[in-house]
Amino acid sequence: MDVYLPRTLPEALELKARHPEAMPIAGGTDVMVDINFDRHRPTALIDLTRIPELAVWRREDGHIFLGAGVTYTRIMQELPGLRAWFQAARTVGSPQIRNRATVGGNLGTASPAGDALPVIAAHDGEVIMISARGERSLAWHEFLVGVKRNALHPDELIAGVRWRTVRGPGSFSKIGTRNAMVISMAGLCLLLDEEARAVRVALGSVAPTIVRAAEAEAFAAAEIARAGAWDDPKATLSEGTLAEFGERVTGAAKPIDDIRGTARYRRHACVVLGRRALAWALADRRG
Amino acid sequence: MRVRVRVNGEWREADPWEGTSLLSMLRDELGLPGSKNACEQGECGSCSVWLDGELVCSCLVLAAQADDRDVRTVEGLAGDGGLHPVQEAFLEAGAVQCGFCTPGLIVAVTDLLAQDPSPSEAMVREALSGNLCRCTGYQKILDAVRLAAERMAPR
Ligand SMILES: Cc1cc2nc3c(=O)[nH]c(=O)nc-3n(C[C@H](O)[C@H](O)[C@H](O)COP(=O)(O)OP(=O)(O)OC[C@H]3O[C@@H](n4cnc5c(N)ncnc54)[C@H](O)[C@@H]3O)c2cc1C
Ligand code: FES
Ligand code: FES
Numbered sequence: 197m198d199v200y201l202p203r204t205l206p207e208a209l210e211l212k213a214r215h216p217e218a219m220p221i222a223g224g225t226d227v228m229v230d231i232n233f234d235r236h237r238p239t240a241l242i243d244l245t246r247i248p249e250l251a252v253w254r255r256e257d258g259h260i261f262l263g264a265g266v267t268y269t270r271i272m273q274e275l276p277g278l279r280a281w282f283q284a285a286r287t288v289g290s291p292q293i294r295n296r297a298t299v300g301g302n303l304g305t306a307s308p309a310g311d312a313l314p315v316i317a318a319h320d321g322e323v324i325m326i327s328a329r330g331e332r333s334l335a336w337h338e339f340l341v342g343v344k345r346n347a348l349h350p351d352e353l354i355a356g357v358r359w360r361t362v363r364g365p366g367s368f369s370k371i372g373t374r375n376a377m378v379i380s381m382a383g384l385c386l387l388l389d390e391e392a393r394a395v396r397v398a399l400g401s402v403a404p405t406i407v408r409a410a411e412a413e414a415f416a417a418a419e420i421a422r423a424g425a426w427d428d429p430k431a432t433l434s435e436g437t438l439a440e441f442g443e444r445v446t447g448a449a450k451p452i453d454d455i456r457g458t459a460r461y462r463r464h465a466c467v468v469l470g471r472r473a474l475a476w477a478l479a480d481r482r483g
Numbered sequence: 484m485r486v487r488v489r490v491n492g493e494w495r496e497a498d499p500w501e502g503t504s505l506l507s508m509l510r511d512e513l514g515l516p517g518s519k520n521a522c523e524q525g526e527c528g529s530c531s532v533w534l535d536g537e538l539v540c541s542c543l544v545l546a547a548q549a550d551d552r553d554v555r556t557v558e559g560l561a562g563d564g565g566l567h568p569v570q571e572a573f574l575e576a577g578a579v580q581c582g583f584c585t586p587g588l589i590v591a592v593t594d595l596l597a598q599d600p601s602p603s604e605a606m607v608r609e610a611l612s613g614n615l616c617r618c619t620g621y622q623k624i625l626d627a628v629r630l631a632a633e634r635m636a637p638r
Binding site for chain 1: 523548610
């Protein structure tokens with residue numbers, strides 16, 4: 197096995213072009229488990245933890261760019277204003293895991309249970325990929341093509357994700373068998389986009405990839421409009437409307453039975469997560 | 484491959500297999516068996532160390548990733564003056580049964596108290612969620628954290 201320790205992005209891209217089979221390793225929280233258990237023995241590894249270009253985030257003309265190498269701990273420390281991101285980051289693993297694990301690694305692994313992924317989806321994020329040939333980007337749903345499969349080419353690295361800033365409240369919540377250090381059985385990110393007067397809902401762990409609950413989104417936006425709550429944050433939705441929203445959210449799920457939970461339980465979890473998330477968002481607007 | 488790493492203040496060198504974890508390098512090549520190997524998948528925290536000042540599971544760090552970096556292990560906590568206050572507190576509170584989880588917990592608790600000298604019980608539980616005690620002696624461990632926090636509080 198060869199290990200490369202590049203110190204700049206151009207150096208890393210050149211290595212990846214010359215050794216497309218080499219596996220990038222960032223926080224190692226997925227890669228090392230496979231190596232330790234001999235599930236996968238890559239012929240070569242490229243360490244990405246010394247590349248400053250990947251470990252940055254910035255605001256740029258109404259957008260936010262989050263570099264692939266930013267860890268969950270840093271998201272919590274440096275981006276507390278991004279509520280849904282903060283909440284998702286806090287639910288990942290333990291402090292030890294969050295200090296190492298990166299958003300780029302979550303995209304690289306492309307597990308339907310990746311907690312950053314519903315947040316990226318709800319923000320309509322695009323994934324920026326980079327190689328010695330240049331840069332390209334794909335919408336999140338074009339990037340995440342299946343269970344643990346993404347659209348990255350062998351000579352590319354993930355540079356980061358980018359999304360248009362969303363004005364309005366939002367949250368991330370997940371269901372698991374304990375309160376911390378747990379892989380999600382169902383996860384949900386909800387955002388109220390006050391400018392577009394839209395509601396955005398993305399679900400994790402309940403389909404082969406992340407899904408948006410488009411029908412529920414349209415329903416909620418229309419109900420908020422009907423109640424006059426876009427203009428008057430004091431206006432509320434009835435319990436019945438919130439419950440119906442939850443039912444419509446679960447309509448987007450295509451869950452399976454697995455070791456973490458049954459499809460039936462996951463469908464129920466989506467109802468509850470959806471209803472609560474919309475109620476929280478409206479309560480946040482009431483202040 | 485050759486790895487040069489500063490461990491507990493001292494530059495050390497080793498020549499482990501390329502796929503080796505920092506944990507295995509510490510234990511098998513550098514003679515530092517304090518960090519324990521229990522799960523090798525980031526679940527139990529018994530391998531906790533500091534890498535450039537950050538609490539990590541050393542089983543999930545590739546040894547080569549620590550090259551040219553600073554590592555602090557549980558062996559680095561006790562000084563000439565004796566045990567670290569967190570170690571003392573674990574002894575006094577009876578927070579050690581078989582002792583296998585103890586080094587990792589000592590490191591994690593020391594890290595927590597450095598960031599938050601008087602954490603609430605909920606904060607302690609969240610901060611220690613990555614450390615498992617298979618003897619399930621959690622109550623005494625929580626007692627030890629409280630004792631250490633009291634002892635270490637600036638007067
Ligand atoms: C104990 C434990 C608990 C966990 N809990 C959670 C949890 O609660 N929620 C959750 O979502 N995940 C969890 N995970 C999984 C893991 O921590 C996440 O998927 C994390 O985001 C991976 O990031 P990493 O930097 O460690 O990735 P690595 O392991 O370094 O890499 C993962 C994959 O991404 C690729 N990759 C990494 N960076 C790039 C890049 N810039 N360009 C191209 N490819 C890249 C790698 O080649 C590899 O295929 C847990 C893992 C462990 C061990
Ligand atoms: S041995 Fe590293 S977390 Fe269990
Ligand atoms: S004391 Fe035995 S594992 Fe914790």
